Amino acid sequence: MMSTFYPNEERQLIAVDCVILGYHHQELKLLLIKRQMEPGIGMWSLMGGFPRREESLDDAANRVLFQLTGLDGVYMEQLYAYGEVNRDPGERVVSVAYYALINIGDDDQNLTGLHDACWCPLSQLPELVFDHRIMVDKALARLRRKARIQPIGFELLPEKFSLPQLQGLYEAIYQKELDKRNFRKKILSMDLLDKLEEKDKTSSKKGAFLYRFNQEKYNELLAKGFYFSVDV
């Protein structure tokens, strides 16, 4: 043992686990892997890892996310630290859970090669290892709380999206049908979206205009005391 200021304290295992959420085909999906080590080998699991001694928790979570998806700079936030003694039957492990919001894109077969990973619809989740289901439920609760009051929904969509797409996302998050007119009125009244010339014609013959979230406008409005809000 090196010299230390805390010579009498036990060192313990710390892990991070990532709840990686995406949106595709009108529903929210969760990125799961088959666990590759004991205990619980072969069970469906969140992607996780152990922070190194010279790595912050945030960095470790980002590394884990990158290892699985190859993605960097995506929206990620710490969720909660899980510290029940027997949550991992192998050894006492404190796990700090994070959640990430990802734009899956048109091909939800991405990212599923390396680790036996798959995007699983939230409505059809299998049993998960340890307390991972609790982490997922907490991530969903957080997403539902925050998506009303902060513009984080856009993280789940491509850069350019139509208003019907955005509405479909909110309907998936809140499992509730929304009124088209009220939704458009509310979103557009915040003046945070730039309307583009292009239309998305993948879901109708008429085509729906594409918009882009304007981060600069949002920052300006925030500074003026503005609060994002969507009624659901």
Added chain:
Amino acid sequence: MMSTFYPNEERQLIAVDCVILGYHHQELKLLLIKRQMEPGIGMWSLMGGFPRREESLDDAANRVLFQLTGLDGVYMEQLYAYGEVNRDPGERVVSVAYYALINIGDDDQNLTGLHDACWCPLSQLPELVFDHRIMVDKALARLRRKARIQPIGFELLPEKFSLPQLQGLYEAIYQKELDKRNFRKKILSMDLLDKLEEKDKTSSKKGAFLYRFNQEKYNELLAKGFYFSVDV
């Protein structure tokens, strides 16, 4: 080293730190101690400790709170896990912060004997060791978010309290004067308070009627889809 499922991972120090908040004399206060070990000995600090291997994070936080205050069963909630590598200059320590809401009572000299502890008004916080100030700010942000939508303010008051006292508490939390008539109307309209016969005459000659929060009514209303809400 015992046999383990995770033979290659480093064990690290895990701590818990408690942001203990109280309300007295029309202001919010924070319970601080003088740190008794290096590094940072003698600096103002949150009360903290190390979870034992057979102790959950929640249990450890409650133990730490009890050691300092002798109180048990008070409102406490996990805040956030702090995992920057150098947050503690002595060694890499991941700290899971909790916050507790306490009814200080009439004697704010309580609890201050054993550990060189004191209730410090939030408006006059000294410099705190490590990242403890960040923890305090996060606790306040959490309190401000939750006090509007959940009846947690009552945790900071005695069991019996007057409406002017309750209003004073909300004014301290949000640093904003509230309209007496609107506040009373809103609070009483939720029908969560039982009006008592007694009056509190400590702050006026006329005296203000005392009320008691009715947890059973709140649970019933919750089950019916009711949401607590105070306008601030």
Added chain:
DNA sequence: CCAAAAGTGTTCAGCTTACACCCATGA
């Protein structure tokens, strides 16, 4: 030409906000 999705305004109810005076009592 028609099916299918995009786009558009108005009305009503309920809630939030602003606001001023009387009451009770101990000193």
Added chain:
DNA sequence: TCATGGGTGTAAGCTGAACACTTTTGG
């Protein structure tokens, strides 16, 4: 008797919620 804090009601404005028809265009 008077200073101090406790207690009460109403009107105006705003926001959320409900609701139906026209437009476009590929097949």
